[in-house]
Amino acid sequence: MKKLLTKKNLAALLLIIAIYALLFACDHLGVFNRQSKALLVPIGINIMLAVSLSLLVGFLGELSLGHAGFMSVGAYAGCMFTIHMDLPMAVELPLAMLLGGVVAAVFGFLIGIPALRLKGDYLAIVTLAFGEIIRSVLNNLGLVGGSGGLNGIPKYSNYTIVYVMMVITIIVIANLVHSRHGRAICSIRDNVIASEAMGIPVVYYKLMAFVAAAFFAGIAGVLYGHNLGILKPSTFDFNKSIEILVMVVMGGMGSLPGAVIAAIIITVLPEALRGLSDYRMLIYAVVLIAMMLLNNNARFNSFKQRLFSKRAARQGAQLTKEGE
Amino acid sequence: MEFLAQIINGLSLGSIYALIALGYTMVYGICKMLNFAHGDIIMVGAYTLSVAMSTLHFPPFLSILTSMVVCAMLGVIIERVAYKPLRNASPLAVLITAIGVSYFLESSALLIFGSTQRNVQSAISFPSVQLGELNISGNAIMTLIVTIILMIGLNWFINNTMTGKAMLAVSEDKGAAQLMGVNVNFTIAITFLIGSALAAVAGVLFISSYHFVGPYTGAMPGIKAFVAAVLGGIGSVPGAMLGGILLGLIESLAKAYISTQLADAIVFGVLIVVLLVKPTGLLGKKITEKV
Amino acid sequence: MALLEVKNLGISFGGLRAVDGFNVNIEKGALYGLIGPNGAGKTTVFNMLTGVYQPTVGSFSLDGENLTGKSTLEIAHKGIARTFQNIRLFGKMTVQDNVKVGLHNHVKYGLASGIFRLPGYFRDEKYLDERAKELLDVFGLYGERDYLASNLPYGKQRKLEIARALATGPKLLLLDEPAAGMNPNETGELMETIHFVRDTFDMTILLIEHDMKLVSGICEEITVLNFGQMLAQGKPSEVLNDPKVIVAYLGE
Numbered sequence: 001m002k003k004l005l006t007k008k009n010l011a012a013l014l015l016i017i018a019i020y021a022l023l024f025a026c027d028h029l030g031v032f033n034r035q036s037k038a039l040l041v042p043i044g045i046n047i048m049l050a051v052s053l054s055l056l057v058g059f060l061g062e063l064s065l066g067h068a069g070f071m072s073v074g075a076y077a078g079c080m081f082t083i084h085m086d087l088p089m090a091v092e093l094p095l096a097m098l099l100g101g102v103v104a105a106v107f108g109f110l111i112g113i114p115a116l117r118l119k120g121d122y123l124a125i126v127t128l129a130f131g132e133i134i135r136s137v138l139n140n141l142g143l144v145g146g147s148g149g150l151n152g153i154p155k156y157s158n159y160t161i162v163y164v165m166m167v168i169t170i171i172v173i174a175n176l177v178h179s180r181h182g183r184a185i186c187s188i189r190d191n192v193i194a195s196e197a198m199g200i201p202v203v204y205y206k207l208m209a210f211v212a213a214a215f216f217a218g219i220a221g222v223l224y225g226h227n228l229g230i231l232k233p234s235t236f237d238f239n240k241s242i243e244i245l246v247m248v249v250m251g252g253m254g255s256l257p258g259a260v261i262a263a264i265i266i267t268v269l270p271e272a273l274r275g276l277s278d279y280r281m282l283i284y285a286v287v288l289i290a291m292m293l294l295n296n297n298a299r300f301n302s303f304k305q306r307l308f309s310k311r312a313a314r315q316g317a318q319l320t321k322e323g324e
Numbered sequence: 325m326e327f328l329a330q331i332i333n334g335l336s337l338g339s340i341y342a343l344i345a346l347g348y349t350m351v352y353g354i355c356k357m358l359n360f361a362h363g364d365i366i367m368v369g370a371y372t373l374s375v376a377m378s379t380l381h382f383p384p385f386l387s388i389l390t391s392m393v394v395c396a397m398l399g400v401i402i403e404r405v406a407y408k409p410l411r412n413a414s415p416l417a418v419l420i421t422a423i424g425v426s427y428f429l430e431s432s433a434l435l436i437f438g439s440t441q442r443n444v445q446s447a448i449s450f451p452s453v454q455l456g457e458l459n460i461s462g463n464a465i466m467t468l469i470v471t472i473i474l475m476i477g478l479n480w481f482i483n484n485t486m487t488g489k490a491m492l493a494v495s496e497d498k499g500a501a502q503l504m505g506v507n508v509n510f511t512i513a514i515t516f517l518i519g520s521a522l523a524a525v526a527g528v529l530f531i532s533s534y535h536f537v538g539p540y541t542g543a544m545p546g547i548k549a550f551v552a553a554v555l556g557g558i559g560s561v562p563g564a565m566l567g568g569i570l571l572g573l574i575e576s577l578a579k580a581y582i583s584t585q586l587a588d589a590i591v592f593g594v595l596i597v598v599l600l601v602k603p604t605g606l607l608g609k610k611i612t613e614k615v
Numbered sequence: 616m617a618l619l620e621v622k623n624l625g626i627s628f629g630g631l632r633a634v635d636g637f638n639v640n641i642e643k644g645a646l647y648g649l650i651g652p653n654g655a656g657k658t659t660v661f662n663m664l665t666g667v668y669q670p671t672v673g674s675f676s677l678d679g680e681n682l683t684g685k686s687t688l689e690i691a692h693k694g695i696a697r698t699f700q701n702i703r704l705f706g707k708m709t710v711q712d713n714v715k716v717g718l719h720n721h722v723k724y725g726l727a728s729g730i731f732r733l734p735g736y737f738r739d740e741k742y743l744d745e746r747a748k749e750l751l752d753v754f755g756l757y758g759e760r761d762y763l764a765s766n767l768p769y770g771k772q773r774k775l776e777i778a779r780a781l782a783t784g785p786k787l788l789l790l791d792e793p794a795a796g797m798n799p800n801e802t803g804e805l806m807e808t809i810h811f812v813r814d815t816f817d818m819t820i821l822l823i824e825h826d827m828k829l830v831s832g833i834c835e836e837i838t839v840l841n842f843g844q845m846l847a848q849g850k851p852s853e854v855l856n857d858p859k860v861i862v863a864y865l866g867e
Contacts, residue, residue: 179729281431288424
């Protein structure tokens with residue numbers, strides 16, 4: 001217990017409570033208008049999606065273009081459950097989240113299997129294909145409403161529930177990453193041959209990463225469905241997967257705080273640009289390209305390093321020393 | 325007869341996929357990047373054709389040529405502006421940039437032409453052929469002929485011209501090619517130019533059969549062609565041709581005999597199965613890492 | 616009984632016999648050298664001994680247990696660790712974490728302990744930190760423990776690779792050209808470290824080197840490979856005077 005009460009953990013706990021208190025106060029003091037309040041739940045859900053995908057892309061180093069697929073199977077499973085069960089919300093929603101998470105995790109496992117054989121771009125295209133198959137099947141499955149969508153989902157999600165689930169997701173994934181299991185996952189990313197030669201069970205950890213990432217994407221999907229009250233297969237298309245991927249990449253690969261911030265920005269940005277209506281997508285596209293070009297600009301990077309990170313600066317100094 | 329008709333349908337659809345897939349595979353071979361914006365070049369090609377024909381009243385042949393030139397230039401410009409600065413960046417950064425370019429093209433089209441689809445008259449019409457009970461549409465014949473000519477031409481170009489050989493060299497080893505005096509920047513530009521011009525042709529052929537173009541017209545054929553390229557083994561030119569044709573056949577047979585709605589799912593499913601058996605596609609090179 | 620017994624090991628790629636009839640017995644605690652000109656098949660031997668390639672013929676056993684046909688992972692678990700000719704560190708992880716990946720199987724705390732920070736996590740991580748410090752100290756890398764491995768200078772990267780391999784707690788350590796790319800000073804220092812490792816950890820070491828002089832300086836016994844065939848075997852002083860070996864290295 002004592003070890004859990006370090007300064008760092010206490011600070012994190014305080015931050016978690018403070019952010020919630022701030023949200024709560026803003027809500028009750030009427031600071032939020034309807035649009036901004038309606039954004040809170042999507043922000044939380046997108047953070048969950050970005051953080052879970054980060055485990056795959058940032059830490060395991062496998063490109064996935066089908067994260068929306070995991071989200072959708074979780075969403076449909078969880079929402080079908082609440083539609084057909086007649087239990088109080090306090091029982092129903094947690095069970096639905098668990099079910100959605102588990103169903104998505106099963107799919108994560110199935111997609112993890114090709115990941116054992118395929119590399120890089122080939123795996124990326126398989127995840128893309130997986131997402132498209134899911135969408136195509138959902139579109140034609142009368143049981144879940146087909147392309148018309150699944151209606152009548154109770155609107156259980158609110159920002160408190162989403163906030164709690166988001167915090168849990170971040171803590172679980174951050175703790176996982178900073179354990180021996182997370183180190184094993186990162187070692188696979190950096191050099192799979194060395195990883196195996198050091199006795200890391202690569203198969204096990206690849207599957208674990210896919211299962212864990214899919215599990216949380218599934219829960220995010222359940223919350224998504226219970227926020228809107230309707231699920232449409234077209235929401236979970238390739239572009240949604242890309243949107244999540246952009247959050248991870250923009251946040252800086254392998255950085256969880258970065259993923260969180262990027263998720264917030266990317267959720268809020270389109271709303272903030274609502275006044276520009278038709279130009280919104282164009283601006284998004286330009287920002288996206290500009291970000292990537294800037295991120296890979298040597299001069300900009302060294303500026304960023306000087307600005308942000310002492311460690312990076314020290315490493316930079318080491319590098320220049322080597323260069324001499 | 326029904327079956328034969330479906331096969332011809334599939335071949336003609338597959339030829340279009342193959343033409344687009346060639347652009348994916350050539351660019352991947354040379355830059356090792358997935359150019360997700362390539363599908364949208366088809367859309368640009370189709371819009372250009374439509375503007376050239378109905379607004380500028382160009383004759384069909386000139387319209388097609390205009391469309392090819394516009395797309396080729398666009399391809400080269402995209403490479404210069406967006407991809408060239410990222411040549412040594414992580415593949416993921418390049419991928420996201422390509423997706424950004426794709427969104428850019430789509431939203432530009434949306435702003436210029438609006439969201440309603442534009443009706444485009446065929447640039448060339450070809451009489452349909454009656455073989456006994458079998459009626460082969462003129463479009464299918466035209467598509468097949470054009471594709472075969474272009475593919476033979478491309479194969480000849482790659483294997484017999486200096487530029488083509490330079491392309492092969494750059495795809496093997498960019499650094500070594502440069503040391504041997506190959507102008508890498510020029511070669512990459514040519515690759516984008518050819519790939520985009522082929523996509524324009526694919527756009528023209530696509531529009532001859534479907535008659536409508538909207539801002540997102542290129543997205544789905546783009547993804548399918550991408551799948552075709554991977555199916556055949558991305559980076560391999562014959563692979564793209566084979567993958568495209570196979571994909572077209574699978575799609576039209578699935579539509580005819582299994583389910584129209586699930587055809588896409590079947591196409592993607594086939595891809596996954598093929599990759600599980602042959603992890604680098606049908607004609608892809610096996611990659612072995614030296615330890 | 617020798618720790619590592621290799622019997623008639625061979626491998627073909629296509630029709631090409633890359634290594635043929637390789638025999639060696641390495642006693643526990645030995646410092647053994649494998650030398651030969653470029654392309655002689657030295658690294659291929661290492662790749663067979665670590666399951667990266669499966670031998671076409673022959674067998675090898677560690678501590679009396681036959682390991683032929685086992686996977687890289689199984690062999691790692693059985694106690695053969697290696698370094699790589701082209702350095703394969705976990706570049707985006709810190710120096711300390713590189714070693715801690717090597718120590719992965721020394722602690723057993725599960726997923727739940729890691730995620731929920733149960734007591735086992737803290738106990739085991741503390742143990743790992745201590746072990747990592749010991750190992751990094753041996754190679755003088757503890758001061759750089761928070762650097763990313765890819766930011767280390769070349770010589771230190773080679774050392775870190777040895778530290779990481781040692782961390783797995785192997786019975787046999789395979790070093791693939793540990794001194795490649797080092798200047799004579801660094802090489803001398805490295806050779807001392809290798810000696811030190813053998814003595815302190817009671818380790819058995821098989822190392823590949825290009826440079827015959829270096830190998831003869833520290834190895835008690837060597838085998839010379841040429842075109843996949845064993846050319847000579849024995850004490851360095853005898854082997855290096857063998858006319859066949861001289862021809863292989865210097866030509867007729």
